[in-house]
Amino acid sequence: MKSRLFTPGPTPVPEDVLLRLAAPLIHHRHPEFRALLERVQMNLRTVFQTREPVLTLTASGTGAMEACVVNLLSAGDTVITVNGGKFGKRWGEIASRYGVRVVECTIPWGDVVQPSQMEEVLRLHPGAKAVYLTQSETSTGAATDIRIMSEVIHTHSDALVCVDGISSIGAHELRFDAWGIDACITGSQKGLMIPPGLAFVALSAKARKAMEQASLPRFYFDLGVALAAAKKNDTPWTPAISLVAALDAALLHMIEEGMEEIWKRHRRLALGLRAGIEAMGLRLFSQKPSFSVTPVWIPESVSWQTLQSAFRSENGITVAGGQGEFAGRIFRIAHLGYYDDLDIIAVVAGLERALARCGFSVELGRGVSAAQRVLA
Secondary structure (H helix, E strand, O other), rough: OEEEEEEOOOOOOHHHHHHOOOOOOOOOOOHHHHHHHHHHHHHHHHHHHHOOOEEEEEEEHHHHHHHHHHOOOOOOOEEEEEOOOOHHHHHHHHHHOOOOEEEEEEEEOOOOOOOOHHHHHHHOOOOOEEEEEOEEEEOOOOEEOHHHHHHHHHHOOOOEEEEOOOOOOOOOOOOOOOOOEEEEEOOOOOOOOOOEEEEEEOOHHHHHHHHHOOOOOOOOHHHHHHHHHHHHOOOOOOOOOHHHHHHHHHHHHHHHHHHHHHHHHHHHHHHHEEEEEHHOOOOOOOOOOOEEEEEEEEOOOOOOOHHHHHHHHHHOOEEEEEEEEHHHOEEEEEOOOOHHHHHHHHHHHHHHHHHHOOOOOOOOHHHHHHHHHHOO
C-alpha cells in the first residue's frame, strides 16, 4: 500500500528533490557549494518577498525562534507574545528562559488575536522591544492576518515585528518588505518541501540594527556571524550540505510555479478539503482557518486511536492528532507544500472510508463530491 503523508511537518518531498539528497557530497568551502548557496539565498528572498538577507541555519524551526530572541534582545527587555496555541506559547517560553520579561496576550486555541487586543496590550506596554506573532498556528490551524497586525504594531509602537512563518511560508501570502516585518522564520520540512534540518531567518535593516545593541548570550545562533558569512556565500558552521542541495531543487519548483500561484493553490486545496469534511457532517475546529492545515473535531462516537488506525491500515494515510488539551479531541490534515487536487480527493475519500470503518454514519462519495465541486 502506498504511504500518503498528510501531516503539517514533515510534508511530502518531490521525487527529484529526494534524488538531490542522494547525490555525492560536495565540500561546503568549495566554490561549487558557494555557487549553490548563492542561488539558494537569492531564491529564498523571492519566497519571503524581500530584498533583505535570508539566512539558512542548520536547525529545526525552534532554533530559528531562539535565534530571533537571543539576537534581538537583552535581559530585562519587555516583549509581547500571542499565545493562541502550542507554538505561539513557545515564543514566550524561549524568551523567559533568557530573562526577558514576557507579556502574554492569551487567546482561545483556534482563535486569532484581534487588532483591538493588540492595540490595548501595546498601550499598556509602550516600551515593548518586540512583538512575536504566529502566522499559521500549526497546533490549531488558525491564521493571523500579519499585514494588519504589522500595521497596528508600527502605528502604536516602535517594537520589532517578529513572525513565526514555519507552517505558513510557501502556503500563505506573506510579503516581508511590503508589510514591514522585521524578522520572519520558517523550517525546511513544511512549505519548502524538504526533510527536517534547516531553518531560515529573514531580517530587516531595523532588526539588524537592534542586533548591535542586543546582549543576550549566543554562539551557534549568532546571526551577526551568519550575516557576515552569507555576504561571501558561506556559512559560519558546517551546514547540512545535502539538505541545502535539496532545498535548491525545491526552490526551483517554487520559482517556476510562482508565489502568487502557490498561494492560490493552497487556498483552493484548503477550501476543497473543508467542503468535503463538512459534507460528511464533521465540524471544523479553527475560527479563522489556515491554508496550511485543517483541524477537525473527532465525532464523539469515534476514538482518535481507532480513527488513526483506520486511516493507516485501510488507506496508508498518516494525519496528525491534536496537541495540548485537544489531544484525542481533534485531528489535523495538512495540505502544505507538495500537494495537488487529486491528493485532496484521495484524503477525503480516505477519511470517508476510515469513518465508515469506525462505525460513523457517512455516505461514501458525499465528501468527495463536495470537494470536487470546489476544486473544479
